[in-house]
Amino acid sequence: MPLRGRTIAVTGASGALGTALLRALHGQGAQLIALSTASEPVALSDGEGQTIPLRGLSWCCGQEQALEACLGEVDILVINHGVNVYGDRSAAAIERSLEVNALSAWRLLELFLRLPERPAGSPCREVWVNTSEAELLPALSPLYEISKRLLGQLLSLRALDRQGENPCRIRRLVLGPFRSALNPYGVMGAGFVAGQVIAQARRGFGLIIVTPNPITLVLVPVQMGLRHLYGRLFSRAAS
Numbered sequence: 001m002p003l004r005g006r007t008i009a010v011t012g013a014s015g016a017l018g019t020a021l022l023r024a025l026h027g028q029g030a031q032l033i034a035l036s037t038a039s040e041p042v043a044l045s046d047g048e049g050q051t052i053p054l055r056g057l058s059w060c061c062g063q064e065q066a067l068e069a070c071l072g073e074v075d076i077l078v079i080n081h082g083v084n085v086y087g088d089r090s091a092a093a094i095e096r097s098l099e100v101n102a103l104s105a106w107r108l109l110e111l112f113l114r115l116p117e118r119p120a121g122s123p124c125r126e127v128w129v130n131t132s133e134a135e136l137l138p139a140l141s142p143l144y145e146i147s148k149r150l151l152g153q154l155l156s157l158r159a160l161d162r163q164g165e166n167p168c169r170i171r172r173l174v175l176g177p178f179r180s181a182l183n184p185y186g187v188m189g190a191g192f193v194a195g196q197v198i199a200q201a202r203r204g205f206g207l208i209i210v211t212p213n214p215i216t217l218v219l220v221p222v223q224m225g226l227r228h229l230y231g232r233l234f235s236r237a238a239s
């Protein structure tokens with residue numbers, strides 16, 4: 001899958017994986033849009049100290065609709081933002097985890113899937129959704145697991161309808177622990193993870209797994225297959 005010249009928007013753009021993905025996508029010749037909730041604009045330089053050209057856009061959870069015009073120009077949307085409240089189980093922590101990790105990601109996904117179809121012959125739109133290994137395995141953070149599972153399950157249901165009328169391709173990123181503000185103890189580097197994500201996407205994988213954990217490599221595809229079957233049997237597409 002060539003990325004050169006494609007317009008790619010990344011949420012959580014100022015975070016560890018967000019910046020690593022933007023750098024790696026720049027290396028592939030993509031046009032970049034950094035979607036960030038940070039007050040400072042995202043500014044990046046490449047390995048030679050040259051500024052990476054990108055368009056920065058500010059957004060916040062709950063106001064996803066305001067991004068509709070911008071998303072219309074986007075070929076690939078990477079839904080990557082996330083938060084980890086660790087051991088906090090207060091009502092505020094529950095609300096924050098669900099809102100940031102699951103509901104805002106789901107609203108962005110729906111907004112992107114609803115965009116008008118592109119003219120015949122143009123490359124199909126794609127959305128990459130960063131769930132986490134925590135979708136299936138413990139992450140020592142119950143609310144992080146619950147919110148990522150919810151996002152993963154909603155994604156599995158929506159992915160059932162991606163053929164036919166909906167030309168947008170959905171890719172799921174299931175990542176193991178890497179170092180960032182969200183997980184200072186991660187064993188992988190964000191740059192390595194970003195490189196693997198892009199390499200697997202370019203090979204055409206819809207389920208992108210980057211982890212040192214062999215259990216994830218076995219369990220995740222099995223679980224995705226079972227969810228697919230369950231969703232097909234017990235849910236139906238909108239008429």
Ligand SMILES: NC(=O)c1ccc[n+]([C@@H]2O[C@H](COP(=O)([O-])OP(=O)(O)OC[C@H]3O[C@@H](n4cnc5c(N)ncnc54)[C@H](OP(=O)(O)O)[C@@H]3O)[C@@H](O)[C@H]2O)c1
Binds near residue numbers: 014035132182183
């Ligand atoms: N680190 C790991 O071990 C690991 C493993 C698997 C999956 N993941 C997932 O990878 C993604 C990136 O995480 P990271 O490890 O790179 O962490 P990070 O450096 O903390 O980046 C997360 C980014 O999410 C955005 N964000 C934070 N709070 C937000 C809010 N309330 N509303 C909207 N956006 C908010 C921020 O970017 P802006 O300020 O630019 O908006 C933040 O920098 C997350 O979805 C995370 O769950 C991480």
